[in-house]
Amino acid sequence: MNWTKLLFYLLLLSVLTLGVFFYRWIFANLVYAMVFSYILDPFVSWLERRRIPRWLSVVGVYLVIIGLLAWMTSRFLPDLVKQGNYLFDLYASGKHLSGQYIVNIPFVNGIYTFMQNLDSQIPGLTLAPKMVELLDSANESLASIPKLLMDNYQNILSTLSLIATIPLLSFFMLKDKYKLRKAALELSTNRYFELCIILLRKFDTTVGTFLRAMLFEVIVVGFMASIAFGIVGIKNPVLIGATAGVANIIPYFGPFMGGALAAFTVLLNGGPIIMIVYAALAMYIVQVIDNNIIYPVVVGGTISMHPLLVLLTVIAGGWYGGILWMLISVPLVYITYSIMKVLYINLRDFRII
């Protein structure tokens, strides 16, 4: 056994472990910056092909994004803030959400009356008061959101400052994309070099295409949902539409979340129950367009998983880590699956296994 070699590998392993330990706090930021870079890369490459230096292409794309954000802020932010404040006040006041208020809403009142009937028929059963209690406790939880935000302002500020580093990290990832790729591939030995290139490209293509397709779908669904909710007369259509667009990323459950939010807003506003039907209909039409035109054309080509597997993955993601994992579980499983598949095929073809 070559002891010098073994010692070197041990030293390398220790340094790597220490590195991972030291940088563990910024891994999430690196992942976010990577996502950001993947979305912007085609625009940067397009400019680069027009003989604009890469660093200037990145700066140009950033300037366009800043311009767009500034325009959107001036155009939509006042509306969004107004709509957000309205919902926030509504939740915080607790006035509209008291159990006694909610059970007077016609649709809920039907259920409440049914429970009261059951209570009167079955001695000892107290379903109706329990329902009011449950609604009251839900109301209290919602009303505590502003306090929760105030109590955790330091954490929120540090999260915001971390978010601000993402464009900076992304700038270097975009500018030095080829250098980083070359540096990563230089680590591979000649035996595994071609295999590494194949895997890197597979990862690049799958992640890049999927992320860009998803972003496009979010924007289009958010836009369509805002228009649809606006047409049927639901309050705060931009905010609810935008939320529905983001929620739509979650297969199967996402569209229901958007619809549920719209229905909830109708209930809070004390609007007629028929508005809930209109909201559901609006969301249904958006879904029909999304499922039959947008998804198959834009996202469909990037992921080919059996619907049952998608459903199971989303449920498992939800159990594992809530809504965030419901969002990322399907792409994560698909990327892992495709990389493992390519790895297996190539390990066999290169006669490594």
Add this chain to the structure above:
Amino acid sequence: MLKLILGWLKSLFHKADKNAYLKEISIFRKLDSFELYLLNNFMHHRSFKAGELLFDKDYPLEMIFFIESGEIEVLGKAHPSGRSVLKKNQWIGIMDMYHENIRSSSARAITPVEANAISRKDFVDLMDNNPHMGVKILSGICESFSDYIFQICADASSITKGNTNS
């Protein structure tokens, strides 16, 4: 005098093109500095020891190798004799690239080899995305293939003559 000073000042600000080494390869001779920069983004430098295998027959075809220094022995059907030796500024993999997805030959370094490698798919994408550059490279490839075919014909006729004389 002024001309000399201007020339000196120019030489101070003029950076040497670090991608100019690619121009030594015949198929890239017509590329300008910017196109060489684009190409270099996808090039990977590799070193092989004498006797090391670059690739074996029936391996998936992924990389095209451009030899910077050293010699490579290629064993396969691309040459009538079944064996050829490639030297500085020659390449390997382009012919297979237009033929099939697996290697039709195997290659081994005879001496220590320094080579630049580009992925076949990156190469094709680069030509697709930059058609003007693609035409220059393809025209270079055609010229080289034409030379190669003439050389093979000359070799074949000399072998035939040799057989007849003997």
